[in-house]
Amino acid sequence: MIQTIDLRGTPTTPAALLAAVPRALTTVTSASDIAAELIADVRARGEVALLDQAERLDHVRPQHVRVPAEHLVEALAGLDPAVRAAVEETIRRVRLASAAQVPPAVTTTITAGATIRQRWQPVNRVGLYVPAGKAVYPSSVVMNVVPAQIAGVSSIALASPPQSRFDGRVHPTILAVAALLGVNEVYAMGGAGAVGAFAYGVPGLGLDPVQIVTGPGNVYVAAAKRLVRGQAGIDSEAGPTDILVIADAGADPLLVAADLVSQAEHDELAAAVLVTDSVGLADAVAARLVTLAATTTHTERVTAALSGRQSAIVLVDDLAVAAAFSNAFGPEHLEIQTSDPEAVLATIENAGAIFLGPHSPVSLGDYSAGSNHVLPTGGQSRFSSALGAYTFLRPQQIVSYSREALQAVAANIAAFSKAEALPAHGDAVTARFVDDHTAGKTSN
Template sequence: MLRMIDLRGRAAAGEPLDYATVVPRAAFDVTAAVEVVRPICDDVAARGAVALAEYSERFDHVVPASFRVPAEALAAAEAALDPDVRAAFVESIRRRRTVSEAELGQRGVEVTLAPGARVAQRMIPVRRVGLYVPGGLAPLSSSVIMNVVPAQVAGVASIAVASPPQREFGGLPHPSILAVCSILGVEEVYAVGGAQAVAMFAYGVPDLCPRVDLVTGPGNIYVVAAKRLLKGRVNIDSEAGPTEIAVLADASANPVHVTADLVSQAEHDPIAAAVLVTSSAELAAAVQAELGGQVAATKHADRVRTALGGAQSAVVLVDDLDQGTAVVNGYAAEHLEIQTVDAEARAGLITNAGAIFVGPWSPVSLGDYSAGSTHVLPTAGCACHSSGLNVLSFLKAVNVITYSEAALAEVARHVEVFADAEDLPAHGAAVSRRFSS
């Protein structure tokens, strides 16, 4: 089911290998999608709620009675929760909040560079954020937690959530999404999906939704395209593409566990990526053999089979774990599992991954829900330069500069010389005139 890419012996033969391109990514043309969503976003900016109603009818096949979800609907969704589901939600919230509070750490620094010369850094929460929660192939109530909790811990004063209306729920978002919002105390929730939700947040809609300063959260290609289009008018967290898992494993790994983890992420989307990088041909064969039974037994078998059979998924055979480490660092997976005899030490060699899951008892599914870590992570190789959504995503670092007369005098000549070197004499004069008679 998974195609084989055999790198063994190729490096020793002197063949140049670009590990970043060993496994191709699924086609995800955001640039083309931008032109699709541009008129939608422009229309929401121009016509507000009227445009939202038209796009809701066109794309979601239902128009909510109210785009803003009534408070009683949030309370009812929470009250209707199965006790076990509620317990799972609450524990996930507790763990994510505990980790977020640790991420917050020191909220500012202050450095004295010379007597009377002080530079401080203040961490200021974003004023207002719009958090998008997908509702397509799966109602991702876990994404409510991953977006809302770090925003709350950061001190964001105004939080709004948007999720697509569901025809089977009378035009409201999925009940589990509403229930988590209620548990978290989020009262501003909108039954709006897709690019039009991003436009609503970015532009604001009179008498409905004030504009926000930051939009976060994953979505389909049109949500991603709208975020790209409107970046600058509003800040965004990232452009999240199809989900992906890479597993770096040796002969010690359990093929049943490895297979289950690959299937779990392939379940997300037909273009999800599942990649096994291993130095063990025996493990690779065992995983291939195990896939048939596990895929056939899972609910979304067709979706999983399509994802595993796509060009974006593969088994990569390597000479040894050092080459395997180079491959996964080049690939820069959203989720990276390490199932090797030296998993802890091997994890220390990883420089590019959205999140690293160490050892046989740390599956990606744990991180999706209850590990305490974030599951809003960089995709498409962006883990080589970007981080997952966390408390710092909702904070602005602002320098505060305080110099006395004596402290400025001490450095004044340096400023004047620097300004002259850049042919900006007025910059230097702004300092020198303070000391002229």
């Protein structure tokens, strides 16, 4: 079912490892043309385009693109008590973890009369995307909304695709969690069109453009986020999920296989990768995958994901090479199931979220760890990070100098301006130190 990539005895340079990384043929780049068309359609035709796209792609034409307030109230009233309790506990945990991501304001005194204040200013308005295709993700409502609220964002809009089995409404559990969190601006729109609507606005709906678009989705959502970057900020390109497990001979093959399957059930393009220096573990996990794939609920989806070119069992000479391969892969989710996970962790540079030991599965992070599950996929963790309160914050430097403090560096500024052939820069400083008559000032 799952392919084996044997890297034992082969070069382990960063370039060689990057070339060995398994990836799906369907990439964000390949989805860009379609995503661009959908975005352009929304910009040109607004609400009508969103309705037409819903009918074509979600197989239902919603009665309302903007969700009426009563739908939110009804959904919250009908929320299963057990689900509500689970959601409320996850909200509590994610709030705690998100609060730790807000840096304090800091004032640095450079010299007497010269200070630089560093403050973290939230954006005013964000658009949060919650997928609902092959599965429903009320947990993603929590993961999107809570960090934005902790950061101090004052205007939050949320979008999720309309559901044919609910007469074109957003899934009631998603609506219920939005209501629980106090989000009342919700739209029944999905995919690249929703991302475009957030970035450029839809006047006919009263949907104002947002400053940042966040949230996971399929490859077209990821492509759309790449396309609108510049018009709006984004968190990362969170497309089809991936998991990489580093494990040694002491790992439990059943647990490793179960964790690979847990992510493979998201999408046929999901990547499930085991990297190990143990042939015995590799063989045992491969056998377990066959059994689990045949008996899990989403057998066809899991089998397709595990059989795809993006999934593999990778054999390496030792755990140092395993860590180097993981850094080249840049996993969304990294599990370390080794005899000394902390030692391996010390060599890890790139990962969206890291799970240590046999009792910290990715599923824990998906729901109840307190960490955020909106993570960079497709190798994006090599330069992007998980969604957090910091996603919605901008560091701003506030400079305050007295006359005396400025005078102390005036000669330096003049020297720089001369060296760069920008004399007006220096003149703007020296103008502050001439007498009133020379400066052309008048007095009453």
